[in-house]
Amino acid sequence: MSRALTPTQIVTRLAELPGWKLSGDGADVAIERTYTFANYYETIAFVNALAFIAHAADHHPDLSVHFNRCVVRFSTHDVQGISDTDFACAARADALLA
Numbered sequence: 001m002s003r004a005l006t007p008t009q010i011v012t013r014l015a016e017l018p019g020w021k022l023s024g025d026g027a028d029v030a031i032e033r034t035y036t037f038a039n040y041y042e043t044i045a046f047v048n049a050l051a052f053i054a055h056a057a058d059h060h061p062d063l064s065v066h067f068n069r070c071v072v073r074f075s076t077h078d079v080q081g082i083s084d085t086d087f088a089c090a091a092r093a094d095a096l097l098a
């Protein structure tokens with residue numbers, strides 16, 4: 001199981017992942033990125049692709065889905081914080097659009 005990253009580690013890792021930021025605190029802490037799209041169809045296509053890789057990784061982002069954007073939040077429940085797994089999955093989410 002991944003361990004919780006320290007605040008310093010989180011800041012360092014976020015600097016390597018443009019577009020992602022720290023969101024919330026305590027039990028609601030997560031790394032978060034808002035992806036924007038041309039329309040609802042493209043937004044949902046992204047959501048479906050992300051759901052597919054989330055299932056494969058057994059690591060599931062919280063999603064907020066809107067007409068032309070999707071807010072993605074990753075955290076690790078087991079450590080009640082942010083772990084390496086969250087950053088790995090965030091990079092995979094980015095790679096869907098690369």
Ligand SMILES: C[C@H](O)[C@H](O)[C@H]1CNC2=NC(N)=NC(=O)C2=N1
Pocket residue numbers: 058059060061062074075076077078079
């Ligand atoms: C039992 C199951 O593997 C765990 O509950 C997984 C499922 N998906 C998960 N998703 C996320 N984002 N964080 C987790 O800690 C997590 N844990």
